[in-house]
Amino acid sequence: MYPQLIDTHTHVHFAAYKGDMDEVIKRSLDEGIGMITVGTQSSTSKKAIEVAEKYDGVWATVGLHPSHLHKQEFNDDNEFDPGKIKTRTEEFDPEYYRELVSHPKVVAVGEFGLDFYHKPRNVEESKVIEDQTAATNLQIDFATEFNKPIVVHCRDAHDLQYEVLKRAVDEGKLPRRGVVHCFTGSLEDARRYIELGFMISFTGILTFSDEIQRIAKELPMESIMIETDAPYLSPAPNRGKRNEPSFVKHIAHVLADIKGMSYKEVAEQTTKNAIEFFQLDM
Ligand SMILES: [Zn+2]
Numbered sequence: 600m601y602p603q604l605i606d607t608h609t610h611v612h613f614a615a616y617k618g619d620m621d622e623v624i625k626r627s628l629d630e631g632i633g634m635i636t637v638g639t640q641s642s643t644s645k646k647a648i649e650v651a652e653k654y655d656g657v658w659a660t661v662g663l664h665p666s667h668l669h670k671q672e673f674n675d676d677n678e679f680d681p682g683k684i685k686t687r688t689e690e691f692d693p694e695y696y697r698e699l700v701s702h703p704k705v706v707a708v709g710e711f712g713l714d715f716y717h718k719p720r721n722v723e724e725s726k727v728i729e730d731q732t733a734a735t736n737l738q739i740d741f742a743t744e745f746n747k748p749i750v751v752h753c754r755d756a757h758d759l760q761y762e763v764l765k766r767a768v769d770e771g772k773l774p775r776r777g778v779v780h781c782f783t784g785s786l787e788d789a790r791r792y793i794e795l796g797f798m799i800s801f802t803g804i805l806t807f808s809d810e811i812q813r814i815a816k817e818l819p820m821e822s823i824m825i826e827t828d829a830p831y832l833s834p835a836p837n838r839g840k841r842n843e844p845s846f847v848k849h850i851a852h853v854l855a856d857i858k859g860m861s862y863k864e865v866a867e868q869t870t871k872n873a874i875e876f877f878q879l880d881m
């Protein structure tokens with residue numbers, strides 16, 4: 600399948616699609632929309648590969664999200680079966696992920712990074728920052744060893760996130776760089792990531808945030824990818840509903856308006872960017 604669009608960051612293997620995952624994936628593929636389904640901890644990384652194995656046009660990533668480093672007081676029922684394991688504390692175990700990352704459908708390491716928005720309230724702030732930074736550095740080294748790009752999750756932490764990435768690049772790590780997904784930083788943040796060789800990826804927030812639209816307008820098309828981050832963050836006109844990969848087309852339409860380009864041009868350029876960045880096999 601040569602896709603017309605690629606949802607570069609989705610979680611179609613999460614429990615939110617427990618009853619209809621295959622239909623959701625097929626609905627998207629039938630529209631010519633491929634996807635990269637992103638792992639967030641040991642269990643969901645493994646599951647992402649199992650799902651990617653089943654479909655032409657679906658790829659996976661493996662990694663440990665900062666929300667899974669500490670026991671959290673909030674719970675995400677989309678990710679887990681409510682009533683089963685509510686929260687889990689994990690450390691990044693290179694031995695475990697080593698087996699996963701060699702799978703031909705695994706195209707990146709992540710998502711991981713710094714999230715100071717969802718800080719657990721029961722852990723000392725300095726400890727949270729220290730643990731998130733350590734897990735980030737471990738996964739940077741891991742991605743470097745396996746020559747994969749990274750999927751960076753960063754919320755309210757762009758100064759330190761940039762510093763960590765810059766240091767890695769200066770040390771000769773991350774030859775394939777990475778993408779800062781669900782971008783919600785400033786224009787200045789975006790520009791320095793791009794200068795470092797990173798991509799910027801926009802979610803459905805682009806469809807309703809003037810600020811994010813203003814940033815997207817200024818950035819070069821060659822550095823932009825689009826994603827749903829489903830099941831979260833449904834774009835307009837589906838706000839408030841469960842998100843799904845096929846909705847990435849709404850984000851492409853808005854991006855076309857912002858850039859004064861046709862939908863087709865935006866689809867072609869962002870798909871090309873994704874294929875090159877992730878080195879997708881067609
Ligand atoms: Zn994320």
Ligand SMILES: [Zn+2]
Pocket residue numbers: 608609610637710828
């Ligand atoms: Zn995500």
